[in-house]
Amino acid sequence: MGRTEIATLGEFGLIERLTGDITPLQGSTVKGIGDDAAILNYAGRRTLVTTDLLLEGIHFDLVYVPLKHLGYKAAVVNFSDIYAMNGRPEQITVSLGISKRFSVEELETFYSGVRLACEAYGVDIVGGDTTSSLTGFTISITCIGSVAEDAEVCRDGAKVSDLIYVSGDLGASYMGLQLLEREKAAWDGSGDFQPDFAGREYLLERQLKPEARKDVVEALAAQGILPTAMIDLSDGLSSDLLHICKQSKVGCQVYEERLPIDYQTAVMAETFNMNVTTVALNGGEDYELLFTVPLHLHEQMKGVEGVHLIGHIAKEEQGCYLMTRDGQEMQLRAQGWNPMAKE
Amino acid sequence: MGRTEIATLGEFGLIERLTGDITPLQGSTVKGIGDDAAILNYAGRRTLVTTDLLLEGIHFDLVYVPLKHLGYKAAVVNFSDIYAMNGRPEQITVSLGISKRFSVEELETFYSGVRLACEAYGVDIVGGDTTSSLTGFTISITCIGSVAEDAEVCRDGAKVSDLIYVSGDLGASYMGLQLLEREKAAWDGSGDFQPDFAGREYLLERQLKPEARKDVVEALAAQGILPTAMIDLSDGLSSDLLHICKQSKVGCQVYEERLPIDYQTAVMAETFNMNVTTVALNGGEDYELLFTVPLHLHEQMKGVEGVHLIGHIAKEEQGCYLMTRDGQEMQLRAQGWNPMAKE
Numbered sequence: 001m002g003r004t005e006i007a008t009l010g011e012f013g014l015i016e017r018l019t020g021d022i023t024p025l026q027g028s029t030v031k032g033i034g035d036d037a038a039i040l041n042y043a044g045r046r047t048l049v050t051t052d053l054l055l056e057g058i059h060f061d062l063v064y065v066p067l068k069h070l071g072y073k074a075a076v077v078n079f080s081d082i083y084a085m086n087g088r089p090e091q092i093t094v095s096l097g098i099s100k101r102f103s104v105e106e107l108e109t110f111y112s113g114v115r116l117a118c119e120a121y122g123v124d125i126v127g128g129d130t131t132s133s134l135t136g137f138t139i140s141i142t143c144i145g146s147v148a149e150d151a152e153v154c155r156d157g158a159k160v161s162d163l164i165y166v167s168g169d170l171g172a173s174y175m176g177l178q179l180l181e182r183e184k185a186a187w188d189g190s191g192d193f194q195p196d197f198a199g200r201e202y203l204l205e206r207q208l209k210p211e212a213r214k215d216v217v218e219a220l221a222a223q224g225i226l227p228t229a230m231i232d233l234s235d236g237l238s239s240d241l242l243h244i245c246k247q248s249k250v251g252c253q254v255y256e257e258r259l260p261i262d263y264q265t266a267v268m269a270e271t272f273n274m275n276v277t278t279v280a281l282n283g284g285e286d287y288e289l290l291f292t293v294p295l296h297l298h299e300q301m302k303g304v305e306g307v308h309l310i311g312h313i314a315k316e317e318q319g320c321y322l323m324t325r326d327g328q329e330m331q332l333r334a335q336g337w338n339p340m341a342k343e
Numbered sequence: 344m345g346r347t348e349i350a351t352l353g354e355f356g357l358i359e360r361l362t363g364d365i366t367p368l369q370g371s372t373v374k375g376i377g378d379d380a381a382i383l384n385y386a387g388r389r390t391l392v393t394t395d396l397l398l399e400g401i402h403f404d405l406v407y408v409p410l411k412h413l414g415y416k417a418a419v420v421n422f423s424d425i426y427a428m429n430g431r432p433e434q435i436t437v438s439l440g441i442s443k444r445f446s447v448e449e450l451e452t453f454y455s456g457v458r459l460a461c462e463a464y465g466v467d468i469v470g471g472d473t474t475s476s477l478t479g480f481t482i483s484i485t486c487i488g489s490v491a492e493d494a495e496v497c498r499d500g501a502k503v504s505d506l507i508y509v510s511g512d513l514g515a516s517y518m519g520l521q522l523l524e525r526e527k528a529a530w531d532g533s534g535d536f537q538p539d540f541a542g543r544e545y546l547l548e549r550q551l552k553p554e555a556r557k558d559v560v561e562a563l564a565a566q567g568i569l570p571t572a573m574i575d576l577s578d579g580l581s582s583d584l585l586h587i588c589k590q591s592k593v594g595c596q597v598y599e600e601r602l603p604i605d606y607q608t609a610v611m612a613e614t615f616n617m618n619v620t621t622v623a624l625n626g627g628e629d630y631e632l633l634f635t636v637p638l639h640l641h642e643q644m645k646g647v648e649g650v651h652l653i654g655h656i657a658k659e660e661q662g663c664y665l666m667t668r669d670g671q672e673m674q675l676r677a678q679g680w681n682p683m684a685k686e
Contacts, residue, residue: 004447006475015473017447018454022468026433028489029467038469040434042489043388051470051485053438057477090369091383095396095483104347104360111361124372125365126381127394130358132349134400135478140438142394142485146371146385 034247035154036084036231037145046152048145050081056136063187064180067106069208070139071113077234078143079121080212080287084232085154086220087147089121089212094128097138121214151226153291158229158248162292162313167216167306169260170237171276174283175268176200176207202264210287217289219304230291238281239334240290242320251318252332254311256325281322282335377590378497379427379574380488389495391488393424399479406530407523410449412551414456417482420577422464423555423630425488427575429496429563432464432488432555437471440481464557494569496634501572501591505635505656510559510649512603513580514619517626518611519543519550545607553630560632562647570634581624582677583633585663594661595675597654599668624665625678 006014019033030046031039037050054060054074062070075092082089094114098107118125123143183195197204212232220227229244237259245252259280269276292313293301301307311323320332349357362376373389374382380393395417397403403413418435425432437457441450461468466486526538540547555575563570572587580602588595602623612619635656636644644650654666663675 002446002448006441006443006445006447006450009447011473014447014450015471018450018473019468019471022458024467024469025462025465026467028433029469032467032469033471038434038436040469040487042390043386045386045388047385047390047487049434049436049470049485049487051436051438051472051483053440053472053474053481053483055440055474055476055478055481058440058475090371091381091392093381093392093394093485095394097396097398097401097481098349100349102349103345104349104352104357105345107349107357107361115365119368122368124367124369124375125362126367126372126375126383127392128358128376129394129396130354130361131396131398132401133398135398138396138398138440138481140394140396140483142392142436144383144390144392144487 031154036081037087039085039152044149046147046149048082048085048087048147049142050078051140051142052078054139056138061184062137064184065208067110068113071110072117072209074139074141075114075117075123076210076212077287078141079117079123079214080232082143082145083212083214083217084230084289085147085152086217086227086230087145087152089123089143089145091124091126091144092118093142094125095140096128096130097133098130099133099135099137102137121212153227153230155229155231155244156247158244158250158292158313159294160250160313160315161295162228163295163298163301163309164241164252164254164290164292164311164313165301165307166233166237166260166288166290166310167213168286168288169262169265170286170288171269171279171283172203172206172262172265173210173285174279175265176203176205177285178272179203179268180207200264200268202262203268207285210285212287213289216304216307223300223303225293225297225300225304227291227293230289233286233288233290234284236282236284236335237290238332242332242334244290244292245320248313249316251314251316252311252320253314253323255323258308258310260308281332374497379424380430382428382495387492389490389492391425391428391430391490392485393421394483394485395421397482399481404527405480407527408551410453411456414453415460415552417484418457418460418466419553419555420630421484421486422460422466422557423575425486426555426557426560427573427632428490429494429560429570429573430488430490432466432486434467434469434487435461436485437468438483439471439473440476441473442476442478442480445480464555496570496573498572498574498587499590501587501593501635501656502637503593503656503658504638505571506638506641506644506652507584507595507597507633507635507654507656508644508650509576509580509603509631509633509653510556511629511631512605512608513623513629513631514612514626515546515549515605515608516553516628517622518608519546520628521615522546522611523550543607543611545605546611550628553628555630556632559647559650566643566646568636568640568643568647570636573632573634576629576631576633577627579625579627579678580633581675585675585677587633587635588663591656592659594657594659595654595663596657596666598666601651601653603651624675
């Protein structure tokens with residue numbers, strides 16, 4: 001047997017290789033691998049399923065991530081995938097691999113975060129699996145949700161001339177992570193070390209306690225607007241917008257000057273000597289919604305708060321570009337957060 | 344914060360402490376934590392959800408578990424949970440944490456096992472998550488299935504005087520594991536070591552490539568028999584029967600002479616100087632179905648092949664006992680395979 005290193009394929013290439021030729025056997029499988037969530041048809045009601053696996057040392061560092069926040073975030077990122085299908089999360093299962101160094105009280109703290117998220121979003125914990133782990137803390141959460149028939153929004157529906165919107169702001173979570181890493185590096189191991197987070201609370205909150213944009217999904221529904229395509233931002237705007245473009249077989253143009261960036265993100269990028277546009281394009285874990293709507297709904301979109309028009313969909317042959325402030329065209333690349341490639 | 348060691352609670356005590364007071368928020372949640380699978384009601388059709396987390400070094404040892412078998416087994420144990428609810432598995436999600444030492448080809452081998460199981464049982468792979476792991480190989484599988492309304496069989500429906508049946512035979516998987524461990528210990532690290540498995544193929548197959556008892560569920564349906572309670576044997580007959588008794592608030596009597604044990608299991612237990620009844624009661628991973636049916640269906644049950652009448656349900660105050668060959672009463676204890684307690 002030959003040996004192909006996983007890093008040569010990357011995460012998406014690997015998934016394509018392992019699952020690319022799978023064809024559904026069950027009539028209840030409407031859509032399988034390749035979107036934010038799978039779509040199942042159980043008795044005419046659309047059921048959504050998504051799952052995430054979080055591993056210590058890869059997805060979180062317990063040196064600076066409080067267990068309660070970790071539980072909250074682990075649940076919310078799954079809800080976000082369901083909202084990104086225009087759905088409503090209803091149930092989760094929580095599986096944990098627990099190392100001996102954890103006490104019952106620490107696990108309760110983690111669980112209290114999961115439960116806080118479930119209460120905030122109206123989701124039930126319906127099952128899971130708990131086992132010991134010889135190594136790090138392992139979290140696997142699966143979320144089941146619902147969406148009305150013909151209301152599901154996939155990644156493949158964007159059309160030429162559609163407008164591209166994004167909710168909230170970009171890059172703050174990534175800057176929060178950089179800040180935490182800096183303070184961890186500065187930590188001398190003593191108990192009375194005081195990390196310097198003054199004035200950076202927003203960045204920390206975006207990294208440690210992100211929210212899913214339930215409000216945006218509800219605001220769109222209230223306006224009677226059904227996006228043509230939607231995805232939640234986990235890998236970064238650039239990477240996630242390319243998912244929509246690739247699956248919709250279209251191109252896009254987004255405008256640098258329109259990228260929503262918080263003041264703290266900009267200041268922090270300056271401090272770290274990073275290009276803030278690069279941070280906005282490639283910083284992961286924003287958990288904002290990126291979606292496209294037909295051009296004629298432009299006026300109606302003004303009734304949806306907290307979202308920003310950042311560009312439009314173009315023909316596939318026009319490619320995917322960022323139009324910079326100084327009038328240059330810069331090709332978008334999937335340089336987002338990708339643990340497989342980083343190995 | 345106090346520190347309670349997880350080992351003091353055990354797996355079930357821990358789950359109870361973390362989730363005991365959860366009450367459903369969603370109308371679609373029919374039954375949450377505490378059975379083989381959760382029951383959801385999506386538009387009147389019952390949807391089942393179950394999940395398993397498998398960690399290297401805890402649940403499998405890649406020294407002697409071939410990757411294709413591991414993939415097959417990881418899928419099948421989830422199907423088994425759905426069948427144990429009298430359901431039909433329809434979809435799975437597969438999340439993997441992969442260490443750098445794996446090649447793409449090795450992952451394909453693992454995946455070919457998952458896919459073989461899916462084809463054999465008519466199940467679709469609809470999603471998952473793939474990430475790198477700094478430590479061991481991590482597998483999290485969630486299975487979604489369906490069951491007709493009022494046809495779900497839980498653990499809490501056993502009634503006094505019901506008959507207790509178990510499919511297949513007991514303890515073979517555990518003896519297969521002992522055999523593999525023995526040969527691993529005997530292995531000198533050389534490439535030309537030949538493990539001694541002659542005449543023990545059945546035990547290895549039960550450990551490495553178990554099957555879910557779809558056939559038993561179908562045979563029961565063909566006879567028009569709906570069990571009053573059912574569970575699949577993952578922790579061992581004793582532990583799993585106690586789950587039924589505890590949740591149904593009943594006692595039980597099972598007969599040593601009626602426990603179905605394969606010839607190879609008996610011979611191997613003799614070789615290892617183990618009591619074969621203890622192996623049958625406490626050996627885990629049989630993935631057989633244990634279920635109860637009303638006494639008056641005794642004649643009809645003769646039409647169901649491959650199942651064995653091993654005892655009957657008694658009043659709660661009568662306790663849970665094994666009646667030994669020499670007429671003694673031995674209290675059943677949950678001494679099954681429990682990785683949490685073993686730490």
